[in-house]
Amino acid sequence: MAIHLGANQYGKAESRVVRIYRDTPRHQIRDLNVSSALRGRFEDAHITGDQSAVLPTDTQKNTAFAFAKEKGIDSIEEFALTLADHFLEASAAADGARVEIEEYNWERISVDGAGHDHSFVRSGAGIRTTVVNVDGRGDDRKAHVVSGIRALTVLKSTGSEFHGFLKDKYTTLKETDDRILATSLVARWRYDHTDVDWDKSYDEIKSLLLEKFATIHSLALQQTLYGMGEAVLERHPEVAEIKFSAPNKHHFLVDLSPFEVENPGEVFIAADRPYGLIEASVVRDDATDAGSAWHAVPGFC
């Protein structure tokens, strides 16, 4: 029986790195969740048990915390690229490194109309994400950045229709020209290169996604997502492609007729499951090769 080691990677998942900048009384906070993974020539670690090529996951975790102080945290993309390059320098057996970061938002607590110096409240719609993959070193180095946002929960109370769909003997869904459309959006976009003003690009893409969700008259969640993706590619040349995963958070009109109460689109039950799950990519025809950019799903390699 012939057996071999298949794809593998290893690293430290979910180091919660909180960096306070306290050079002045007005503190700043960056709150990250950092995961790193190395891939490469790690056969011995698995097959013979020889760990001489293995930079421990504990060291990877320590590096994330040490770099938060030594290098500081500018954007999560910059921080992830710095960590990935470092791990490839530190580990000769590694051919590639993946660093995934989520950032949680804090805003200053308002006291007497002014933001407090050192007290914060968790805030913000959506969680900013990035997944950086670096393959190789020196002249052979290729860096891929896939950034995004998740848990961007949005709802429009009208301006959404769903009709004209295929019907068979199991179809009971009624056609509608006025429904609630709601989702908790995950969007990830792949940058074409790394010469990017990361914060500006993120802020603008997030605003654009929200604006388009609001203003596109929806004939289906699919059409809304395509319109959102199209707008991002039209306005952001630095983005090669964008992918969405959008649970259709169904809101069903409650039948109040047993109580002789009319319900003209006013009272809904928010169902949590099952939900439609709509996934789509919007891609430039001449997009650069994705390489290992989407080598990004935690738990699978």
Ligand SMILES: O=c1[nH]c(=O)c2[nH]c(=O)[nH]c2[nH]1
């Ligand atoms: O926007 C939608 N897309 C679908 O594919 C679908 N299917 C469904 O039952 N409701 C909806 N809504």
